[in-house]
Amino acid sequence: MSTDKKLVIGLFGFGVVGEGLYKVLQQTPSLSAEIRRVCIKHPGKKRNAPDSLFTTDKNVLLNDAEINVIVEVIDDSAAAFDIVSTAFKNGKAVVSASKKMIAEHLPEILQFQKETGLPFLCEAAACASIPVIRNLEEYYDNDLLHGIKAIVNGSTNFILTKMFEEKLPYNEALLLAQQLGFAESNPTLDVEGYDSVNKWAILLNHAYGIVKSADDILFTGIQNIQAGDAAVAKQKSYEIKLVAQARKLQNGKVAAFVLPQFVTLDDHLSFVKNEYNGVVIESGFSDKQFFYGKGAGSFPTASAVLSDISALRYDYHYEYKKLYYHTPGELSTDFYLKTYISFNQLSEVPKEDFEWIEEWHSGQDRSYFAGVIHFEKLVQNKWWKQHGISLILMPEPIIEDVEIRKLKKRSLELAGIL
Ligand SMILES: NC(=O)C1=CN([C@@H]2O[C@H](COP(=O)(O)OP(=O)(O)OC[C@H]3O[C@@H](n4cnc5c(N)ncnc54)[C@H](OP(=O)(O)O)[C@@H]3O)[C@@H](O)[C@H]2O)C=CC1
């Protein structure tokens, strides 16, 4: 495709994102792009667009030779993959926002692009309005990416903000996130961390060339966080955020996970409130860089889809440089995490799994401790996902040199300092 070529779009989905794109395109006449047809699921719904635009027959779009771009923004990952596969087979460029579908089918989507040479752009699928994928692709195309940590889910960040800063009950905060179009059709995907880990699988690919599914990445959501945890956070001047992170270890491999975390008030992520997302990138020589923007909602998401459509005019496609031109990154489980664990009964927590415990607080109803545990122990045994147990990472949670720290701690103890 070249800059003067007209983009003729077949749009799948006319919900929060699809309708947002329709409106945004109407306000962007300079982008020579026309939505030819829209495929939806339920024909009876009232639409804010001419009836003649809509169909429930996917083939009307996929077999239309004049449609050269398929924009897929539906909430059914199996149907989305079927649409995307056929679009590639029929020679069409694809723009998608469906992170669940992309994370579930990363190898196949990479293969389609390799075989057909057709672009597949998905900026809206991770952090919505923040252009993080293109930055990871284009700017950080070297070995110097030391780490990334990010808030990648708008709904959970919105819920945490409303609950702990505005004292709204959980159910009301979630309902509001749904009404504002932030939450997934199945909000469990947001609350229990599935959406974040799907986005993280996509970003790990663009950041480090890692091709892994969500099943290979340790994660949880905000479902077990208790009011007591927020009180502890406040007492220690921390905020609780659901943080996705990746860090290059000394062994060259990458530590990656999505877990709730205490963040200090001077951490960039503590400024990220409501449905906003934030990404802190640490790279050699430039130190920290911070990207911030709306991570959910109709227009913010549509703006990223629009930017992808616009990029197709210049034949833009991801090169996956870290995967194809560098040695792709490998995930590691050989590191330790500094954790805070709160629980009702100590018998629910295998405290013998911890290298050491730094702080202990016993309450009448609930108790907590802070301790260091090997990551592999969390991978092997999921006690920390059980209802009633809350695992929250401490600030700067990754420890690689645990033996040195143990020795240091022991010598302080012997000197009577600890
Ligand atoms: N909302 C957000 O802030 C963001 C959403 N996303 C992703 O974008 C996608 C869409 O989200 P969103 O707009 O919020 O979802 P909505 O639930 O608002 O809309 C979903 C749309 O998909 C249509 N649809 C479902 N199944 C099919 C199918 N088999 N064929 C054709 N159309 C179908 C529905 O049709 P009908 O109208 O007839 O029911 C509806 O129009 C999801 O994958 C989501 O994860 C990504 C970033 C942000």
Ligand SMILES: N[C@@H](CC=O)C(=O)O
């Ligand atoms: N449900 C998602 C929507 C955007 O990706 C979120 O809350 O972040």
